[in-house]
Amino acid sequence: MVGGDASCYFPFEFQGGYITQNTVTPEGAVRYSRVNITENAIPLWGMCHKRRDNNVILMTGSEEASCYRCFHLKLVSKNVLRVLAADKDYLSKCHTNEEKALASCLSDDDLLNEAKNTEIILYKFHEWDGAEVRQEYCPIHGRYRMTYSVDSSDTADAIECDSVESEVDNCPSGSALNLRFRNCAFPDREVTFECLGHWRGFGNRNYLALLSTGNESHLGPKYRCATYTENPKTGEIEISFSRDSTCRAIERQYVRHPNSRYTNGNGIGSEYHHEVLTLRPIPLEFGPVIQYCSFPSWLIGRWEHVVVNQNQLIYKDHNTFKTYTMKCVKNYTNHDSNKYIVYSQTQCGEEMYQCLKIERRDTNVFEFQISSRQSANYTATICNDFYFNDDRWLTQGRLDSNDIVSPCPIIGEFSGIIPDDEGLCAKLSSECESQDIMYYQISACDYANEVYEEREYRCLGQWTHRNIVYTYTQRRDVGTYECFVGTMLSDRQIFIKEAGEHCQRDVNPHRFGMELNKVAHCTPPQVFKSPGRPTHKYSEVPQPTQRPGLPVNGGGAGGHSGVLAGTSGNHFHQSCKNISC
Structure with a gap:
């Protein structure tokens, strides 16, 4: 906590240029505005005056006539900043002193109650030094058949596409989703979304931020927020889109002003929007593999960029944005029990044999290497030490590891x-x-x-x-x-x-x-310990x-x-x- 008279600065991960939704026209078009975050200010919103955890007090005006506002800032992914305010008119309302502004900060209960806060989603488009934002891996990988439907008060008829020829993939880059609509009720088209980030939100809902790379508004606004669910048994994924660029217009009816064009005669609004993309996985085919081995039990689970089950390891390479699905073929036991020959297939269908070298560093950490040599045919020589470098490892931390405590190496x-x-x-x-x-x-x-x-x-x-x-x-x-x-x-x-x-x-x-x-x-x-933190x-x-x-x-x-x-x-x-x- 930055308290007392301490200076107030934003972490450099927060700094940069952002796009946020400004208004929505009566026709449903989204208008955007730019927000810039410097080391100590959000221009137009105010100077950074005080930070307490995720709450920040911004100040505008002079010492004689100061205006204070409290915002809750949370970087939910590298390129998405979620801002919560107590008032919808967060730029027009303010407090005359710091104490009142601090008292107006959202409580823990208010943060979880959407009726008591206003959400502003900021999508980063450049870093603090002007560089382009880093690509983010999509949480969805592989090939899928898709169906698409829109049922909205903005359209007279529902829009549907249930053709078996329509597909989704992320080839050649795992940072994008390529939608190919074929034989639908509308002309064939292709839409590509760049993934800006994904995060776990309230109620354990999975959120996904997307940027449409095309100039035409075939599939909604340029910036999109969505939730997604995956059936663990079938692998089927359902993506529900927001009607605009916020994250609170997903599968929701709205109460509008009595003069709204969406009223039922009683002054109660009936605006709604239900836009869903359903993905059914196209299974990978591992033709030449006739035998399988098992990975060690301690390795099974979800890691930063790796997911492991008994005989399959999925690795998302964040440098090349290739996703490797690796089937364990043989535990290479001639010299090292920590080497495994695997049959790999990328999301683009490239197939090869590779060798994995795996080392357990601690309960929640492991490191691995992929052999520098690969082969179209099975051969044990790809596991030779010559194809590994002991100074170049890929380090992975276990996800959802809160139940396993690993002490830090310093005390005091x-x-x-x-x-x-x-x-x-x-x-x-x-x-x-x-x-x-x-x-x-x-x-x-x-x-x-x-x-x-x-x-x-x-x-x-x-x-x-x-x-x-x-x-x-x-x-x-x-x-x-x-x-x-x-x-x-x-x-x-x-x-x-x-x-x-x-x-x-x-x-x-x-x-x-x-x-x-x-x-x-x-x-x-x-x-006697306090029940608090x-x-x-x-x-x-x-x-x-x-x-x-x-x-x-x-x-x-x-x-x-x-x-x-x-x-x-x-x-x-x-x-x-x-x-x-």
């Missing part, structure tokens, strides 16, 4: 100076009553209240490689996965550094990392006397209380490169 509070960024200091601290939670804060060294960024991490697992410990984490504020490497020279001094997106192995935290020294340790837990409980650490450095412990993948380790694509302090630090 550490602080230090960020190298190469003059005047910036960092603080790393553990959640004393939740061993798997830690916090990271960047601030001005001379002004402790000048806080530039705060992050919250959940530790998923840790392991040792070449006397360096890696810790894999999930950022709870934006949902990404990051990894850090570290060493500890004493119980009061650690060195940490980012290690790339997939825990690269050539990182030396002691030589190139950041030095952090312990300034407080956790106090013993209270006998646990809080930090620290007592100061006395100034240490000089003591020699301790050798790094090169133990196995158990608990490493003496070292912080991990991966991540971004520097801890990267966000400060674009603010006035």
